[in-house]
Amino acid sequence: MTEAQADPDGTGAHRPALRFGDRSLTYGGLAATASPLAARVAGAGRIAVWATPTLETAVAVVAALLAGVPAVPLNPKSGESELGHIVSDSAPTLVLAAPGTQLPPALAALERVDIHAAADIDVRGTGAASPATGAPAAPIGSPGLTPETPALIVYTSGTTGPPKGAVIPRRAIATTLDALADAWQWTGDDVLVHGLPLFHVHGLILGILGPLRRGGSVRHLGRFETAGVTRELTEGATMLFGVPTMYHRIAETLPDDPALAKALARARLLVSGSAALPVHDHERIVEATGRRVIERYGMTETLMLCSSRWTPPDPRPSLRADGEPRAGTVGVPLPGVELRLTEEDGTTAVEAYDGETVGEIQVRGPNLFTEYLNRPEATAAAFTEDGWFRTGDMAVRDPDGYVRIVGRKATDLIKSGGYKIGAGEIENALLEHPGVREAAVTGEPDADLGERIVAWIVPADPQSPPTVHELADHVARRLAPHKRPRVVHHLDALPRNDMGKIMKRALTHD
Structure with missing residues (x-):
């Protein structure tokens, strides 16, 4: 299908935005679906979203952004005790879920709003989406809302205690997505495929809001399968987002699956995050496909901090001169991100760029969260006196500035x-x-x-x-x-x- 056929009236409304399995929405359809839901939840305080990997979750988060209401994505696999803590801590007034979804008892006291994300909506009269700013009414920068307005409250994994709610402002989302667009040459022509959960920043912010901000589209697999990756990349998807476990499965499958190798070779960009991708898996993927996986580094509280920059494969001339993907590293800090390594005292800077001297990563920049909800002591402890966020991650820096994560401080x-x-x-x-x-x-x-x-x-x-x-x-x-x-x-x-x-x-x- 040509661009003119996909967008016959030239408004952007008919451009594909979201596809989950055999259900999809154009930008106009997304506007027609999300706008009434935004009107319903406006002024509701905080709202919870039962974040299944479905069209409904994406529509709910877009509606919350349109309404200027902070959304709390809930992991459907969370236990009753963890869900109870999150609901008590964030105090949402509503829970948004797909019709017919059975919600756990921890959410019984919340008013329920069903998300009607019908496919094939008639987009006439809904107004055009803006591919340049990425979604109906440009939700991350809607009029009347400030950059500091909370957009999401995403709960950490709780490895050192009860999960903490990181308050993520609109400013952080916009900054991160625009920095990645610069690093990866990410445009409205890109079609992203992924099978990540939608209750955390990788799957939701990068994987759903990222394509919408660029005016491109996303095809979600529902759950990750190498056959789905092969199908979508063969049918025109240009980017793949995954975590190391997924790329490990890809590397294991490649020797016996030439169709997967061919599909990956067609991709413009393969991105891995959330943990380090083993060098061995890097090498196996490169050998089978000729494509290097780009690693990026970030966390809930900071969104994205580092990445290698995308360079076109040979024989096309390189458009970037500042870094190719390199196995074992997460690249260099993104635009706007200040990054330093410190000694164990948390204040003495590690000046070495020798690939050996280990220090804790500390960062500053507009991509950071605002606070831990209801946890002023934890918020204060997370920052140094001069405003650097303590990531708890340990790293070394190579002579050319590439950052290599060597583990968690704890x-x-x-x-x-x-x-x-x-x-x-x-x-x-x-x-x-x-x-x-x-x-x-x-x-x-x-x-x-x-x-x-x-x-x-x-x-x-x-x-x-x-x-x-x-x-x-x-x-x-x-x-x-x-x-x-x-x-x-x-x-x-x-x-x-x-x-x-x-x-x-x-x-x-x-």
Whole structure:
């Protein structure tokens, strides 16, 4: 279909915006669906959204943005206790859900509003969408609302206590999406495919609001399947967003699936986030498709902080001169983002760009959240006196400024024999061993070393797992002897959360 056929009246209303399975909305249809819902929830205070991977969730969030009402996306897989905490803490007055959805008892006290996201709406008389600003009535910059108006309240994973609600202003969303548009040459001609959940910033802000802000479209798979990726990229999608678990499945599938390899080779942009993508998976994807995966770095409180910049593949001439994707790094800070590394005291700057000196990442910029809802003490503790946000992530910087994340300060910084070691680089080295399918690294107390390095391995062949000596020698050859694991545990699977991140606090041994 040509652009003229997709948009016969030239208004933008007939351009495709959202597609979930066999259900879709044009920009005009989205306006016609979201605008009445926005009128219904206007003035409602905060609203909860039962964030299933459906058309209804996308429409609900757009309606909330149009109305200027903060939306609280709820993870449908959350337990009753966690949902109860989030509802009590955020105090929404309404819950938006798809018709017929059975909601849990924790939401029983909230007034329910059904989202009627009908497909094939007659768009005549609805007014045109603006592809340049990306959605009906340009919701992220609607008149009468300030950049500081809260747009979303997204709850953190709660790994160190009850989940905290990060208040994300409209300013942060717009800044992040526009910075990524600059870095990735993201335009209204792009068609994004992903299968990410819609209760967090990756799947919802980047994966739904990103295409709408550009005036492009998104095709959501409902749930991730490599067959769906093949189909959508073959049928014209240009971008794929995923997490490392998804790209690992892709890398595992590629040798026996030439159609998937061909489809990925057609893609303009492959993006991974939420955790580090193992170098081994990078290399397998490049070998099979000729496409490098771009990694980006961010978190709930900061949205996006770093990324490699997209450069067209050969033989087209490069449009960018400031960085190609490089396995094991998250690129450089995005426009507007200030980033520094600090020593353990949280104030002394790490000046080295040597690829070895580890420091905590601290950031400033317009992409940051406003506060933790109802948690002034936690908000204050998250920032330094001079306004830098403490990410808790540890990293090193290469001589050209590329940032390499080596782990979380709380779980991935290992102090062994006088060295500060990031678990992430050891995990990448372990994954290069042919006998290792999955790997995680932690530290445990050691009377001599302070901490010793412990590897948790899912072997490729459970009947013949690699020994501790074999893995120690493997790591020592690739990194340095002091980074070799001293203890190895073999597991059937690593504990992971809904985003595929390894839950290291669940790794225990007798």
